[in-house]
Amino acid sequence: MSEIKITLPDGSVKQYEAGTSALQIAQSISEGLARNIIAAKVNGKVVDVTLPILTDADLVLLKWEDKEGKNTFWHSSAHLLAEALEFLYPGVKFGIGPAIDSGFYYDIDFGDHKFTSEDFSKLENKMLELAKSDNKYERKEVSKADATAYFTEKGDQYKLELIQDLNDGEITFYSQGNFTDLCRGPHIPGTGFIKAVKITSLAGAYWRGNEKNKQLTRIYGITFPKKAELDAHILMLEEAKKRDHRVLGKDLEIFCFDDDVGPGLPLWLPKGAAIIERLEEFAKKTEKEAGYVRVKSPHIAKESMYIKSGHLPYYQDSMFPPMELDGTKYYLKPMNCPHHHKIFDATPKSYKDLPVRYAEYGTCYRYEQSGELFGLMRVRSLTMNDAHIYCTKAQFEEEFKAVNNLYLKYFKVFGIEKYVMRFSKHDPKKLGQKYINSPELWKETEDMVRNVLISAGIPYVEVEDEAAFYGPKIDIQIWSAIGREFTLATNQVDFAQAEKFDLSFINEKSEKERPLILHRAPLSTHERFIGFLLEHYAGKFPLWLAPEQLIILPISEKYQEYAENVLKVLKKHDIRALIDDRSEKTGKKIRDAEMKKLPLMLIVGEKEQAENTVSVRKQGGEDLGTMSVEGLTDWINKEIEKQLN
């Protein structure tokens, strides 16, 4: 028997007989380890622990704590779910059942049976019961003919469809107990590892994600190797819910929706509007320093402009239906670009004028499908931190870099650490349908964008078929504190609209030349950005941004007048302050101020009045001690200075 060399993650090398499995190797190290491994990574590929290893290999033993371990665990749990379902509802058909970031799902065709959330506990119990019998997951290689025969007999057209796309010789089945599934694997050794099960939700999902296909029932679940971990998970979900921007937005009186106003049309309450004011002040100052000028445009425009821009054929489904006036159709603007192009075109431009940078907080209206609306993250009226840069090809790289620097500056101010730039390209197959039919321009601009990204050393990923119809774009993906991922901002190259609007400037040779256009919106829309910030800060806005910066808490009504004098001085310094004049005890006032997440509390009583000072408590409990009102305003100004730079 030949020997193989196994290299472990710590670099140590051990010799085993060829055909030894990861499980046996684990056993040779320690029984405890062997009990805990649920999958193995052999030369970078995750496999079953029982799979014989035939050649020299790098080996990582995967436990529940490892990402791939969890993944395998949940994938196996999906099979357990299927087994339980088949037992409870014989004849159900299965789509796919993968692991996801947090748990797993299985797509099921229940036929005529209706599965509801009331059946969850029945399903959970069955799964636990099957888990207890600790059936082994057994791998079997099958021929395409045998695989087809098996699922034909079972009458599962979804699995048959999947098999059709597979090559003979690469098809494997996994069985546990009485259930067999088409599956690439790998799986945990046995169902006994699964000790806690929670079916989390139920949803419709189209077969293969295509709207035209049959809608299957998707069952989501999550499992754990210990009951305590499930409890911790549930607790974590509750914490995340407290941080949800929709919950905080209501609690902190930032925004609301109203049935009479309409879905997706947020109303900003005074505190929300105050945050908007701060953001705009900050953005305007920053943009001014970066050489932008501000413009203003109306919220509607005639149909002819959107025909000219080319938006209508590509975008009409996302626009509010037009209103007709004297035989002319007017649309609510879904974006600001065409208006800005018209502003560019309003006066003749020389190459000496370029780059021209037009900025506007522009309110747009988009008819998002009702099911897509989501708190502040997806709405139908949105105010964008928009700007368009018109430049020459030679200036493009520098402008693009400057925009990127702007992003980085903002990320720093807002403490956004986790982000990825997605470089979205066109799909050549969809030229003329989803994308403007100019193959050479697509190539040229995409190369240009890539070059800038590489030369600036910015981490990015390239994705196909996600560009705007007029050019490639960069989307910035960020993650909110509760792990919600979304596209924050977009940065788009536009080679098409200058042509469509016949935009030009006079170059050095006195000839007309088309500008390149850069669309950018680093602070996204007020809606999405404030939604993000609510979750990011858990409602605890930094001093510069907080709608109310501090609250004065008089110890008793005797110090009310002194509190008012302090307030007057603070207001003179443009500090957003208020007084809690209720006849409550100080402890209660502090608690309420904490709940409202006010950054600072000023406690004033006999001592402060006598010394003409205030006692300052930071949100969260930190005591900043006693200071004069002037000392406090200095401190606040310095703090804000720090936060913004």
Add this chain to the structure above:
RNA sequence: GCCGUUGUAGCUCAGGGGUAGAGCACUUCCUUGGUAAGGAAGAGGCCAAGGGUUCAAAUCCCUUCAAUGGCUCCA
């Protein structure tokens, strides 16, 4: 738009075929208290809207609207 769930006081929710309940918030009074909940009283609702079943509907059924978890789509 599609599938599932939900809609009761300002908020969080309980109840449930015989004409509405708690806690918090709010108002008033007592209390004047030093770093996360002082006490009492009061006020608050066409039980999302419309239709049906019934002697009787907030409760059962249907429709609509909205929210919500997903799918598809996006800043």
